[in-house]
Amino acid sequence: MFADTEYQSRTRRAQAMMADRGIDGLLLTTEPEVRYFTGYLTRFWESPARPWFLIVPATGDPVAVIPTIGAELMGRSWITDIRTWRSPDYDDDGVGLLAATIKELGIKTLATPMGLETHLRMPLDDYARLEATLGSKIVSDDGMIPALRMVKSDVEVAAIQTACDVANRAFARVPEIAKAGVPLSTVFRKFQMLCLDEGADFVPYLSGGAGQGGYDDVISPASDTPLADGDILMLDTGLIVDGYFCDFDRNFAVGVPSEAVANGHAKLIAAVDAAMAITKPGATAADLFHAMDAITTDGAGGSDTGRLGHGLGMQLTEWPSLIPADHTVLTEGMVLTLEPGIEVGGGKMLVHEENIVVTADGARFLSTPYGRDMVQL
C-alpha cells in the first residue's frame, strides 16, 4: 500500500518505545495492528477461522507467523521472514511455530496490547498454551500501540482524506435517493451504492436514523418505515478506501424543519466550529469535549451526552475519546471526529459529525464542513 519506508519508520518508532519500556518483542494479532507494520491488506480477516501473528522484535524487521493461505499476499509486502502453517490445524494452530519463533528471536519480555479499545484475536486456550510453552507471562504493551497509531503520517492523512472525499460526494447525492415515501431501509441500501459508485472499496459501517423532528437512537438497523414530511434523516458512514476509514454524518430535513430542530442543528455546527477554533497541538481531547459541550448546553456544560468524538484511521473509531476524562494532548497528525449531539425536544436527538486533522498550528477539515442549514429533501 505505502512505500516500504513508511513501515520501516513505524517499526523503528515502535522499537524505540519498546526500548523505553524494557520490552523485547511485541505480539500483534489483530487486523489493524498487523497491517500497521506490514501493509497486509485483505478482507479475509472477516473469517474468524484462522489466527494471524506478527512479532516485532527489539531490533531487526518484523516476523510474520501466518496461515499458509496468506503467504502469497504477505510475500508482496516488505516482510521477508514469513513462517507459515496450514491452518486450521486441530493439533496445533500455529502456537508451536509462534513460540519457537519468539524463542529463536531471543525475546524474553513479550508484550501485547491490553488496554482500552484493544483485544486479543486468538483463542484464549491457545494464548494460555503460548504462555505455558514460553514459560512466562505475556505483559501489557503499556499503551504503546495506541500512542503510535494515534499520530498519523502524511500518507495516512492523505488516505483518510481520500475516504472523506468519497463520502462527501456520496452525501452530495443523497437528494437523488431520499425523499418522502422512500423506506429508510431503501435509503440505507442506496446510500451504500452511492458510496461504492463514488469510489469506496467497502462500506463496513452505515448507521443513522429518521423520525419526526429527530431520531431516537443511532445504532439500530434501518426499518422499512417510509420517510415522511417533517422527518429528519441522518446517515453516518464509515467507508473504506485503501484500508482507511472516514467517519462522518449528515442530517437532512424532509420538508421544512421546525424552528427548534433548525436551531438544534445550527448549534451542532457551531459546536464543531468552537472545537475547531481551539484545536491545535497542546490542546487536549477533554478541551474539545468542553468546547462543544458548552455550545450544545448554552454555556451550562456538564451534559450527559457521552463522547463527542474520537480518533479515526484504519478503524472506524480509535483513541483518543473526546470525553472529560481523556487528557490526551493533541499533536500534529492526529485525525479526529468531532461529533456533538443535542436533544431537540420530544425525546428526539440530532447528532452531527465532521473529520479533522490536527496541523502544526491548528486543524484542518478532512470532511467538507456542512452548513448550518440542513439540506432539504
Next chain:
Amino acid sequence: MFADTEYQSRTRRAQAMMADRGIDGLLLTTEPEVRYFTGYLTRFWESPARPWFLIVPATGDPVAVIPTIGAELMGRSWITDIRTWRSPDYDDDGVGLLAATIKELGIKTLATPMGLETHLRMPLDDYARLEATLGSKIVSDDGMIPALRMVKSDVEVAAIQTACDVANRAFARVPEIAKAGVPLSTVFRKFQMLCLDEGADFVPYLSGGAGQGGYDDVISPASDTPLADGDILMLDTGLIVDGYFCDFDRNFAVGVPSEAVANGHAKLIAAVDAAMAITKPGATAADLFHAMDAITTDGAGGSDTGRLGHGLGMQLTEWPSLIPADHTVLTEGMVLTLEPGIEVGGGKMLVHEENIVVTADGARFLSTPYGRDMVQL
C-alpha cells in the same frame, strides 16, 4: 429479529449443556454470541471502543451488561435485565458492574468460549481485573457455543436462504458489469452495488481474483488491471440480510475458456455433487472433504488444498471445517459451504463454492447450484 421463543429455546439448550458441564454461568463478549441469545443486531460493533457483555446464568434469563448507548436497542429485545454504564469509562469500563452482576447471580464457575475460531472481545487488562475481582479463574466453555451455533433452527436456515437468494440474483447480473476492458476493482465495486440493489443489507465480504486461465490467490484486494480475453473472473461474496450471511462464489470466463480450464471447472462442480451425494446426518465433515478431494485429484486423494468448506451463519465462516482432521458428525440443520479448489496449470487455480443445509435424510442447496460450464462474459 426472530420471535422471543427462538431466543428462549437457545437459552434453555445452553443451560442444559451448562448443567452437563458443571458451568454456572456463561460470559459472552462477541457480536454473534451476544446476538445468538438476544437478537441484538447493530453495525455498531464495528467500533472497537466499547465492550459488551452478556451473562447466561444456569437458570433464568440472560442479563445484559452493556454501554448506555445500547440500552434503547437492547430494550427492544426479549432481555429485561439490562444493566448499563457510560462507556468509555477510564476508571472502570464496565468491569465492576459485570463482576457485581456475576456475584449477584451466584455464579461460581463462569465459562467463556476459549476454543478454535473464538476470541475474547474485551481488553486483556480488564479480563485480568475481572478475574481478580471475582477471585477465580474463568474457565473454558468446553466447545459449548460451537456445538450450539453449528446447528441452525428453521428460522436461521430461512434467513441464510434469503441471503443466498440475494447473491443468486446478483451473480445472475454479473454480465451487466463485467467484460473485457473493465478493471477488476470496478467489477468489485459494481458487484457490491448489485448485491445491495438485490436486497443485501451490507456486503461485509467480497474477494475473488482474475487472471489468464485462473488466478493466483483469492484474498488480495482487487487490482485496477482490466479484464482481458482468456481471463477467468471469480467473485466470492459474503453478504448479509437481517444479520445472516451467505458465502459462495462463481467463476466467469472472459471469452471462451481453454479446455484445461473448462475441465477444471467441471471437476469442481462434480466435486460438489459428490459431496452432496453423501451429505446426510451421520456423515462427517471429513467425509465431505474426502468426497471432494477424490474428484479434484482424479481419485488419488491427499491433496494439499487446505479446507474445502466450512460452517456458515451469523459469521462468514463458522465451525466445522471440511478438513481430514474434523470428525464433526453432521446433523439436520447444519449449514455448510462446499468449496473445492483445483490447480489448472501454470500455477493458476480455480475455486468453487456452494451453500447447503443438512436435512433429515440428505442435504439441500441454499445457493442455486452453478452449472458445469462457466457463464461467459
